Amino acid sequence: MAFKIVVCVKQVPDTNEIKIDPVKKTLIREGVPSILNPDDANALEAALQIKDELPETEVTVISMGPPQAKAMLTECMAMGADRAVLLSDRALGGSDTWATSNALAAGIQKLGGCDLIFAGQQAIDGDTAQVGPQIAEKLALPQVTYVSKIETVGSTAGESDTMTVVRALEDGYERIKVQIPCLITAIKALNEPRYMSIRGIFDALQKDVTVWQAADLGVDATEVGLDASPTNVYRSFTPVVKGRGQQITGDTDRELAVNLLQALKSKQIV
Structure with a gap:
């Protein structure tokens, strides 16, 4: 059995290098390197491990961001993803988690749906942990968050339509059997992300990152972008050392x- 897997990833500023403008109280992004969000790397690794077991599995990474996010998506393909899609349009700029999940859900639907969606627990530049669960809600899929272990998936369990995972809680763990298709959010304890291989880098550079604009998604313009985002950041600040x-x-x-x-x-x- 093979699966069609979509992994939601995000390019984020390296928080070890971030500084805050003392006057404007906003992040200074100039000169700050961008990286693949760490939890998203764990989500991608989970998908790639399933592909290792079931080689016919197809892994697609999808992201929303500026054109420079192509570099991050190419790295994901160098790690082993089969294809990459970038949602990039000024109309999508300024989206909060609600608007972002609208765009990503529309992108996944345009891909023709999937059996499994993996996402990181949260992004280090926002720490909201909202986008993954919101995507599941908008696609009417069951979801399990904070997954620390994947025990069985489909054919390995003798049940092609379920998977069994372990979810981390504040005071323990719970084992959950979830119906496929579903969405899973990964935490760092789930696995150790693999490095890009030389062969993987070579193959990835031969592939193009598919770029879709808002019009390509067929998404309602009133549900994406800054004007559609109910969340506003009051201020950002550096804690007193x-x-x-x-x-x-x-x-x-x-x-x-x-x-x-x-x-x-x-x-x-x-």
Whole structure:
């Protein structure tokens, strides 16, 4: 059995390099390198592992963003994805999670649907964890979020229309059997994303990234873009840097207590 899998990915600024304009309180993106969103890399790896087991499986990566996101999508194909689609149009610019999910859902429908949709838990530039679940709702698909393990998929379980996954909770885990087609969001614990191979890079450079504009999607213009986005960012800021902490050590509980007391006295806290 083979699956048709779509992986939703996003190009994001490397948050290790981000700075904030002290006057405008907005992100300074100039000169900041862009990368594949880390959780999306885990989602792609999950899809590629299924393809490893079932070679006839087709993996398509889809993203919404500016033209330069093509480079990130080419990297995804170099990792093993079969094709890539970029939704890029000024009409889509400024979309919040609701408008973004409208566009991506329309893109997936234009692809002809799929058996599985994988997405990262959340993007590091927004941390909302909303786009994946919203896509599932708009496509009327069952969904499982925060997946930390995929146990069985289709034929490996003897059941071609289900998959069994483990979902991470704050206080434990739950094992869930979900109907296929469905949407899964991945967390870092799910896997270790593979690197691009030399052969993969060569093959990816021979492929074109398909670019669709808003008109190609057939999406209602009132449901995408900045004007269709109910979410507004009030302000962005850099947290105040705290002083470096001090680690108290000791070989016994008593020694730890004595060392802690001495440290507190030296700072005139007690």
